[in-house]
Amino acid sequence: MSEVIIGVDLGGTKILSGLITPDGRILKAIKQPTLAAAGAEEIMERISASIKELQTYVSDSDQLAGMAVGAPGPLYYPQGIISTTPNLGWENVNLKEGLSRRLQRDVIVDNDGNLAALAEAYYGQDDKYRHLLYLTISTGIGGGIIINRQIYRGRDGGAGEFGHMVIEPGGPACRCGKHGCFEAMASGTALAREASRLLQGGGGQKIRECAADPNAPEAKDVAAAARAGDLEATGLVTQLADHLGLGISNLVTIFNPEIVVLGGGVALGMGDLLLKPVTEYIRTHTFKLHSNDLPIVLSPLDQYAGLLGCAIAVKKYRITN
Numbered sequence: 001m002s003e004v005i006i007g008v009d010l011g012g013t014k015i016l017s018g019l020i021t022p023d024g025r026i027l028k029a030i031k032q033p034t035l036a037a038a039g040a041e042e043i044m045e046r047i048s049a050s051i052k053e054l055q056t057y058v059s060d061s062d063q064l065a066g067m068a069v070g071a072p073g074p075l076y077y078p079q080g081i082i083s084t085t086p087n088l089g090w091e092n093v094n095l096k097e098g099l100s101r102r103l104q105r106d107v108i109v110d111n112d113g114n115l116a117a118l119a120e121a122y123y124g125q126d127d128k129y130r131h132l133l134y135l136t137i138s139t140g141i142g143g144g145i146i147i148n149r150q151i152y153r154g155r156d157g158g159a160g161e162f163g164h165m166v167i168e169p170g171g172p173a174c175r176c177g178k179h180g181c182f183e184a185m186a187s188g189t190a191l192a193r194e195a196s197r198l199l200q201g202g203g204g205q206k207i208r209e210c211a212a213d214p215n216a217p218e219a220k221d222v223a224a225a226a227r228a229g230d231l232e233a234t235g236l237v238t239q240l241a242d243h244l245g246l247g248i249s250n251l252v253t254i255f256n257p258e259i260v261v262l263g264g265g266v267a268l269g270m271g272d273l274l275l276k277p278v279t280e281y282i283r284t285h286t287f288k289l290h291s292n293d294l295p296i297v298l299s300p301l302d303q304y305a306g307l308l309g310c311a312i313a314v315k316k317y318r319i320t321n
């Protein structure tokens with residue numbers, strides 16, 4: 001009898017649920033919009049429904065080894081209580097209790113950045129590295145810290161909330177309420193904001209041409225204009241890369257990882273356009289000891305890192321409990 005795991009990646013815009021094998025194959029996946037405004041109870045109902053649907057795909061010859069959910073942090077681990085999350089607008093939601101009660105079964109709830117970092121370490125990088133930093137660059141910035149092949153959690157489970165370290169005191173407002181956070185300076189949202197500012201000032205003609213809605217340019221529009229050789233767009237990408245490089249340089253200096261993996265829609269969508277200047281920034285703003293031969297790579301797991309991390313979380317949880 002072989003084992004399968006049910007995993008759920010709860011994001012700000014979509015919920016991805018899947019039936020996964022312990023070696024990281026996704027047998028069946030269900031994607032649905034989060035519609036966060038509906039509130040925690042409604043979303044827990046929908047997650048439970050998708051898990052129950054996946055359970056019907058578990059064949060008689062397979063055994064369900066466990067269930068895990070990755071959710072935006074910061075959240076208390078192992079209690080699975082979301083403390084406060086700008087992504088969903090939730091505060092003090094006991095996701096673990098709410099799902100375990102509905103499903104009549106223990107559900108592991110962990111930070112989505114932690115689970116994605118685990119997946120990168122075990123599946124994405126073939127378990128070659130003991131010390132890994134993972135960052136997801138999308139509308140926000142999240143991540144996870146792997147030390148000695150384990151998630152580093154800190155006291156309550158809140159370690160690795162990279163997006164909310166302040167890199168520019170008094171900088172742009174962040175959705176967490178502070179100013180100058182890493183994600184307010186170096187995410188897709190930050191790039192879109194700077195592009196809007198440029199367009200409002202009468203510049204950014206090429207970005208305007210690339211945008212579906214010229215009043216609301218997106219990160220991908222800036223990337224398209226930069227790829228076409230536009231100097232204003234290239235300037236915005238360079239600024240974004242400098243801010244990303246600054247934050248990652250600090251993390252590299254603190255943790256001295258063996259590898260840095262970048263995922264998320266903005267990092268993967270921009271590819272080398274962003275990776276090259278970020279890598280260059282890190283090489284020139286850290287000690288040689290930290291950055292010499294340090295691989296800085298794009299995630300090979302794409303949008304599935306969080307989901308795949310659920311499989312490892314279930315395996316590890318069984319060993320330690």
Ligand SMILES: [Zn+2]
Pocket residue numbers: 163164174175176177178181183
């Ligand atoms: Zn913040």
